[in-house]
Amino acid sequence: MLNNEYYSQVFHEMKNSVTLISSYLQLIEKKHPEIAGFDYWVTSKNETARLRTITTELSQVKLGSQLTLEPVDLREFIVDCCRGFHCSDSQEGITCALTLPDTPLPARIDAKQLRLAMINLLKNSCEAMDNQGLVEVEALLENGCVAVRIRDSGCGIPPALMEKIFEPFVSTKEDGSGLGLNITRQIVAAHGGTITASSRERQGCTFTVTLPCMHTTNIPHPL
Secondary structure, eight states: OOOOHHHHHHHHHHHHHHHHHHHHHHHHHHHOGGGGGSTTHHHHHHHHHHHHHHHHHHHTOOOGGGOOOEEEEHHHHHHHHHHHHHTSGGGTTEEEEEEOOSSOOEEEEOHHHHHHHHHHHHHHHHHHTTTOEEEEEEEEEETTEEEEEEEEOSSOOOHHHHTTTTSTTOOSSTTOOSOHHHHHHHHHHHTTOEEEEEEOTTSOEEEEEEEEOOOOOOSOOOO
16 A cells, blocks of 8 residues: 555655656757657657656555545535646546535545545546546435545446456556556545446446545535
């Protein structure tokens, strides 16, 4: 489990070095465009970009005792996550449809870490639809817990991978690191919650995050 501050710092330093190497490669190609035709050049750039993605994701993880839990109304939190994610230029073709209850969804969360988990799920949904389509986000009280469902109408997940999608380095994407869902599961588990997935190939996927409800009505209505 990636729940140690020391390892998080190590991955952060690795990310800085890989980012620097990536920048140098871009400068070299800009000054010497003929190098793009050399053997292994494109492969070197692609592998460096992949390593940068992996180290970036690993450097963001601070779990377990590192969580700073605060009471929130998850309705407001979900709205902020979707709004912030949709501000990215690459998501201009994506529409987020929110379904939220009129009553509060109280929970204790580390907003920074849980936001990372939410963004991972939203990003996966968008990429599954080639950044064009509708992502449905629904939150509700269910069996004494807060359930958040994220649905897309993308390519779905092959049945052979369904049981492995939360394992590290398992990905349906050609250039995927296979760490996003594993990190997301660790973040949700650190909050005392669970995450499940259901999918029909070429008919989309639904991820359901379930978190403990705080059982209080003292959180003001945010909407």
